[in-house]
Amino acid sequence: MNIFESVPNFSTSDENIIEILKGIITSGGGTFLDSTSDRDHNRSVITLIADNDRIVQILFDLAKSAKELIDMEKHRGLHPRIGALDVLPIVPMGNSTMNEAIEISNKLGYRIGSELGIPVYMYGESAKIPERRDISYIRNMHFQYEELKQHILEEKYKPDYGPAVLGSAGAMMVGARNFLIAYNVNINTDDVSKVNMIVKKIRSGKYFKGVKALAFPIKSKGYTQLSMNIYCYKCSPINNIYNFIDSEAKGMGFDIESSEIIGLLPADAVALSLGKFIKADISGKNILEYKILGSYGNR
């Protein structure tokens, strides 16, 4: 039995909608693991696992409910987004392979496009065009749901599945990828331009490999959020990223107020980072739960 993780990103922070989505996962035979909602981003990230017999139907049902429950015409939020179910990643776990995850993503893209009439862009390992591997080729801070409505007939935005027509559910990015860590560091300043100087250094690739970064002004909390996706936690461990931002922020006279993990962390990533702080040579192999799962062949 091959297991896959999915981490769908929804353009809502409405608790009632999240409860409905949880119910769909559970009744479909999947396992709901976590949800993280943010009001400023007006966005929720759900983590679930399911086996290859169930994953397609569960994710299709989530896409269908998101279309019914979320109206992009009314959605406001800091994070860039093009659709109700905005990003749908499929991650191979344990003995599952990336090729299987790509196959699943294509089945989903096809059904979501044809049965729900939602334009689908395949990204990550499932990209049909090299440029589309990166989500930001289609969706970024300057090109979101509103812009896509005007430009969807252009060749650059031709969907991989579904019609080139944008309804109130918007469009969707679907793709297979490896595990990633979504990590935010909050800096006690409202000067986003200063934090953007740190963002540029991180994005330059000179200091870290496989880390994407954006800065958001979080006015409700009075700080600026440096939001990152870490694509390779072994090359770019959390402790290094934290220490780098801490030292850059202090150099500007700021401090890190807090940091946060969106979704779930692999035990291996936590152990490697803690190990660096306490000068201990530890990894997932030192973690009880990691070893227990390994013993059940789920790795």
Next chain:
Amino acid sequence: MNIFESVPNFSTSDENIIEILKGIITSGGGTFLDSTSDRDHNRSVITLIADNDRIVQILFDLAKSAKELIDMEKHRGLHPRIGALDVLPIVPMGNSTMNEAIEISNKLGYRIGSELGIPVYMYGESAKIPERRDISYIRNMHFQYEELKQHILEEKYKPDYGPAVLGSAGAMMVGARNFLIAYNVNINTDDVSKVNMIVKKIRSGKYFKGVKALAFPIKSKGYTQLSMNIYCYKCSPINNIYNFIDSEAKGMGFDIESSEIIGLLPADAVALSLGKFIKADISGKNILEYKILGSYGNR
């Protein structure tokens, strides 16, 4: 099915013996999770899990093999010890209860005493006398296998199970307990008396709850090892202990050279400690493997 963890401590660092012990665990239907051996201590700690149908027989078989393979007359090592299989803890996991773990420990104590002729002292939650809850009431730096041979007929050392006769397999501490973390911090000095000043502060209970400490000179590596058992990682998180020792050591002009985890860490303990270093409010609930196991009802 109720699962128990056991963390038997053997008075050997012989890899061939460890391989034999691993084989006993696996062929008995248990799951070998980890082993950590130390040449200076001449000691190995194995971590295994098994269900309540199998745990007693597996641990009895380990005790029997340790008796056959380890000769305490020839054993030398830094860590205090009274027997070949020196300490045999049983830890309830998931839905298992402490009462079940105590019952298992008594079945084992009885069989090891009567069938193998090894004197057994029940400790931890299984102690028959309050003083014996703490291992160090019987076994400590000043009272080990050699001393027990001379004093075993005294009332204080009367075994709970088995004869008051010490063979070359020595005696054994058997008991149910909660999860503990064995954590060593290595300080770059050969002045054990200075490190003992830190040990005293830790043992005083003024700074930490539920932490036991000892200092060992590790001549082969040129440092002093501050060796701890953390009985409550939530009251006394690893990061606090590390930072305390780091600041005490620096105050004496020393540095922490490295630290090490013996056996396995619960994901919750790792996440809590990493969270403190990166100002993030995280715990086991943010760890993928912890959530997956939780979803299978193993918590």
